[in-house]
Amino acid sequence: MRRKPGSLVPLEVSILEAGMVLLSQSETVFHGYQLAKEMKALQGAAFRTAYGTLYRTLERMEQAGLLESHWEDPTIAEAEGRPRRRFYTITGAGEAAFQAAKPVPETNPLFVPRPGTT
């Protein structure tokens, strides 16, 4: 499926949405699993996003300038006895793309606010 240049596919919107939620929870960066968990919670899905799908999309979004990533200092991971993490954050372009793509809240078509009342 081809898409218009600059537009986001639903999965990318979900990633940005989950990322925004994580960043609003006093996180400065997030890693892949956090993102998968948050997406699952937001969508109320039974299963998380597939590994291959998630990381391929993250890479594509990073190449598009919507996300930025960096690897954790290996000494920290070693000290904590776990694999090193790859941290992501949303760029300004990513935030703008999300704002442009996020679904518009449903409004009552019969209710039209008068000018100056909103």
Added chain:
Amino acid sequence: MTTSQTSFGVKLVSSWSRLYTVGLPDGVRSGRRDEIASDLYEQSVDNARCPSLEVLLPLIRGIPDDLAWRTSKLAVGWWLAEFAVLVAGMMFCGIVGVLSTLYITGLLAGMPAIVLGTALGASLGLWMAIALRDHRPLDLSAPKSIHVLNAHPEGDFPMTRSFRTYAGISAIVAGVIQIFVFAAYATGADINPWAAPATMLTEVDANNVAWGVMTLGWATIPFLLVPVFVVLATDSGSAAPQWGFCATVLVAIHAALNAVAFGFAMLLIPLASDFASAAPSEQVSLLQQTELVQHVWQLFRGMAGAPLVIAMFVAAFICFRARVFPRWLGVVAVVLGLQFVPPLGGEFILEPPAMAAWALGTGFILLRRSGPSLRSSTVAATESA
């Protein structure tokens, strides 16, 4: 769900990530593996008793994306090679299945197997050439090694050195096996597939061990040549590697058909054993079975020859055009290819020595070049150019 089931799922995801990243540049490979390892670790810490389905389902659903991601990381030539092998293999299996059925049921019985095989091999070669025509990863006017053009900014392909060593060893093993096969052939262990069924069964019964070993060797050699052709393609420099990849696919097809042919031929050993001790009334039934096996053996052997002829001619073309392989290897490849052309091959007198010489020669050349010297020299040559 138990923890052992979960850890099985984690191990499976981890093994799969190691598998689909094989052969990719160092940085790309380790990055993806580390990211998956971190994800699995966080998931297991977050939910120590997470069911294995929570791990396995995302694994299965993500496989197409994993493969697509791998494809995007491969150099053009490798992508084409993997894709071409997959498509050609699937198509060929289908065609061979249909033709075999038609042949066995007698609908194609009037057509000699060798004609059918040659037509099929030629069609496939033509199709491959057309399919890959627009995918020229190299500027044919520039004598550069494909390794230079495929060098990834995140690191060189790890196969460039290790795979050439592996292919070299593989070629030498093929050459040595060919010498043993030749020795068995010289002692009269070969069986004529076009002999009368009764004669054939008598010959098989008399020589079953020597013939069996020789046949096994013959069936193994083409498989050992597949990695050699892969390196011929990647090392072909300006000699149009797409032809090298076509040849690789054709050799793989030859290997598969050859294995089926000789696999069927092996069925003659128990038939020959039964035939020797059977009553005359039972012998008629055994002869009918032999005739059927013989038909399939002839068909597959005939079909197996055509792809190898084309592949050897392509190998010769690469040796003549590319600067990294000596021309005498090209001459040997032509001689070898001609041995599989029915009117010229005859009793395959020159095939064993030509195959042994070509495999051993290529093998030693590849081993000599398995160090970093080729890449260093080509990089230096490119930079100076």
